[in-house]
Amino acid sequence: xKVLAIETATTICAASVVSDGRVVxxxxxxEKYVHAEKLMTxxxxxxxxxxxxLGMLDGVAISIGPGSFTGLRIGLSVAKGLAxxxxxxxxxxxxxxxxxxxxxxxxxxxxxxxxxxxxxxxxDEVYCQLFRVEGSEAKPVTEEIDKPVNRVLDEIPAGRVWIxxxxxxxxxxxxxxxxxxxxxxVPESVAQCSAGVAGMxxxxxxxxxxxxxxxxxxxxxxxxxxxKQKS
Numbered sequence: 134x135k136v137l138a139i140e141t142a143t144t145i146c147a148a149s150v151v152s153d154g155r156v157v158x159x160x161x162x163x164e165k166y167v168h169a170e171k172l173m174t175x176x177x178x179x180x181x182x183x184x185x186x187l188g189m190l191d192g193v194a195i196s197i198g199p200g201s202f203t204g205l206r207i208g209l210s211v212a213k214g215l216a217x218x219x220x221x222x223x224x225x226x227x228x229x230x231x232x233x234x235x236x237x238x239x240x241x242x243x244x245x246x247x248x249x250x251x252x253x254x255x256x257d258e259v260y261c262q263l264f265r266v267e268g269s270e271a272k273p274v275t276e277e278i279d280k281p282v283n284r285v286l287d288e289i290p291a292g293r294v295w296i297x298x299x300x301x302x303x304x305x306x307x308x309x310x311x312x313x314x315x316x317x318x319v320p321e322s323v324a325q326c327s328a329g330v331a332g333m334x335x336x337x338x339x340x341x342x343x344x345x346x347x348x349x350x351x352x353x354x355x356x357x358x359x360x361k362q363k364s
Contacts, residue, residue, distance in 0.1 A: 134191045135183075136339060137176065137215070138332030141168045141208030142200030142228040143252065143299055145325055148175040150183035150190075151332035158182030159329045168207045176211075179328075187219050192344070194335025196326060197225040198353035199260040199277060200252055205352035213347055222344040224335045227353065228252070228326060229298075233264040233271035235330045236297050239323045242266050246293040247274070249285070249316070251300035257282050259300045260355055263290075279356040282307040289315060297324045 140147040140161075146168045150158040158179035162171055180186065195212035198205045216223040229250040236242040244266050252260040259282050264271040274290075285304045296304060297319035305318060318324070338344075 134336055134340060135185055135189060136192050136194050136224070136332050136336045137179070137187075137190050138194040138196070138226070138328045138335050139172070139176070139208045139212050140196045140326050140328035140331050141172060141204040142196045142198055143204065143326050144201075146171050146175060146204075147326070147328035148172070148179045149328035149332040150179045150185060151329070151336050152183065152185070154333065154336065156329040156332060161328065163325065168204050172207065172211055187215065190219060190221050192222045192224055192335065192339045193219075194224040194226050194332055194339070196228045196231060196328075196331045197350075198228050199254070199279070199355040200228050202352070202354060205354070209350065209352055213350070216347045222339065223347050223350065224338045224343065225345045225350060225353075226331045226334045226338065227277070229260065229262040229277055230264070230271065230273065231330045231334055232298050232324075232326060233262070234334060235323055235327050236295055236319050237266055237269060237271050238330060238333075241319050241323055242271070242295045244268060246295060247290060248319075249289070249294055249296045251285065251296060251298035251304055253300040253303060254279050254356065258356075259285050259304060261285050261300070277353070277355055286316065291315065293317070295319050299324070
């Protein structure tokens with residue numbers, strides 16, 4: 134099975150191709166405000182790396198959010214366009230799940246430990262979700278939520294909790310410490326969104342037939358998106 138994955142939920146603008154449980158092409162750019170300009174280039178790059186054409190793909194996976202409203206809309210628009218053009222199914226990968234899974238895949242979080250995936254929701258808020266590592270998979274313990282930063286660690290369970298995502302420092306600063314007795318920060322190199330991980334999850338979802346409706350799929354904003362028009 135061959136899946137093209139797109140990751141634009143944060144400042145990361147990335148694409149990957151996954152084939153039979155292996156990342157065979159990946160391009161990542163961590164820069165603000167370049168998604169609209171650079172995403173198609175990233176896609177062309179990973180297709181060239183993998184040696185596959187769009188027509189050879191079995192599906193398209195998109196990191197669906199939460200995250201940057203603009204980034205999510207750009208990524209989903211491109212993913213929908215590719216799905217329409219190729220006639221291939223579209224798979225929605227929860228962004229926080231992919232963040233947590235990367236901590237497991239990179240051998241940071243071990244079985245029985247917890248991973249708290251966090252993304253900056255601007256101001257004093259954070260998108261977050263708690264996962265428990267079961268075998269080699271990060272399984273959700275809580276729902277995705279938009280939470281005040283000073284409340285994120287209020288209900289942390291006993292045991293080792295790894296904090297990942299671009300709001301890690303924000304959360305730990307609000308707690309008054311970069312590391313606590315029961316929580317530690319995932320290394321920065323592992324705490325970023327990954328198109329490769331999104332593709333691996335997307336391939337699993339596609340194999341299970343968990344596809345999305347291309348026409349009706351919307352980004353998972355979590356909090357209300359309000360379009361402000363300039364007067």
